[in-house]
Amino acid sequence: MKLKFVAFTVLATSTALVLAACSSPAATPTPTATKSAAPALTGSITVLAASSLTQTFTTLAADFEAANPGVTVQTTFAGSGALVTQIQQGDPADVFAAAAAAPMTTLQTGGQLQGSSTNFATNTLEIAVPPTNPANIQTFADLAKPGVKLVICAATEPCGASSVAMEKVENVTLNPVALEPAVANVLTAVSSGQADAGLVYKTDVLGSGGSVKGITFADSGKVINTYPISVLKESKNQKVAQAFVAFILAAKAQGVLAKAGFGKP
Numbered sequence: 001m002k003l004k005f006v007a008f009t010v011l012a013t014s015t016a017l018v019l020a021a022c023s024s025p026a027a028t029p030t031p032t033a034t035k036s037a038a039p040a041l042t043g044s045i046t047v048l049a050a051s052s053l054t055q056t057f058t059t060l061a062a063d064f065e066a067a068n069p070g071v072t073v074q075t076t077f078a079g080s081g082a083l084v085t086q087i088q089q090g091d092p093a094d095v096f097a098a099a100a101a102a103p104m105t106t107l108q109t110g111g112q113l114q115g116s117s118t119n120f121a122t123n124t125l126e127i128a129v130p131p132t133n134p135a136n137i138q139t140f141a142d143l144a145k146p147g148v149k150l151v152i153c154a155a156t157e158p159c160g161a162s163s164v165a166m167e168k169v170e171n172v173t174l175n176p177v178a179l180e181p182a183v184a185n186v187l188t189a190v191s192s193g194q195a196d197a198g199l200v201y202k203t204d205v206l207g208s209g210g211s212v213k214g215i216t217f218a219d220s221g222k223v224i225n226t227y228p229i230s231v232l233k234e235s236k237n238q239k240v241a242q243a244f245v246a247f248i249l250a251a252k253a254q255g256v257l258a259k260a261g262f263g264k265p
Helices: 002-023 051-067 080-088 101-110 158-170 181-189 202-206 217-222 238-249 250-257
Strands: 043-050 073-080 095-097 120-127 150-153 179-180 197-201 213-215 223-230
Touching: 043 051, 043 080, 043 197, 043 217, 043 238, 051 179, 051 202, 051 238, 073 080, 073 095, 080 101, 095 238, 101 158, 101 202, 101 223, 120 181, 120 202, 120 238, 120 250, 150 158, 150 181, 158 181, 158 197, 158 217, 158 223, 179 181, 181 197, 197 202, 202 213, 223 238, 238 250
Parallel strands: 043 073, 043 095, 150 179, 150 197
Antiparallel strands: 095 223, 120 197, 120 213, 120 223
16 A cells, blocks of 8 residues: 555656646747837928918928927028029028929929929919009909009019919010019018009918908919929938928828918929
């Protein structure tokens, strides 16, 4: 009996060891490395934009900074033709947004763009008059009436080129008393009472805060300005510049542009 008891004890002990081994927890696997978050954007960029984009791009630059706390966006607004000259002369900048295709094509031909440009908005002309409309402008043809002090953009600027094109569409010869270097200057001349009327963009009238009155005309849709944007080759912060362009093309910025009166590209 004693020998049997010993044998049973050994067997029981062996069985217990086997069961313990089977019931022991599995080895904890080595955790896999998690993907690190994309590094935050940092640094500053300079954005050169057509004067008709002043209000919207000022807002959008602030929105982009808010979404990227490490970034500063400096903006400069002027006539697209004047901005092309600045870029050609080597003024440092990262992004260019024009009010027409021609200025961007000039830079593309000159090798100043990083890749190609992308259209992000459209705009059309509208007649702006002082709130009291002293010259009683009602139609495009009224702009050519004797004695009307009309101000338009110089033909070297997109707003001026569009005004010339609209003359042909309307078969009306305009006789402006002044040719301004940017659409913002035309708007100022009208809102200050220095001019009876001016040809500006639809968005300029909407953004004027009532300082001018807009006069629409049926053929305005026959001359459309398409706005392109591009990163400049000489940009010192290509990553942030590319991100800003992507931001302008995204839904939120497109909503801001639409609210300001810009059309889709």
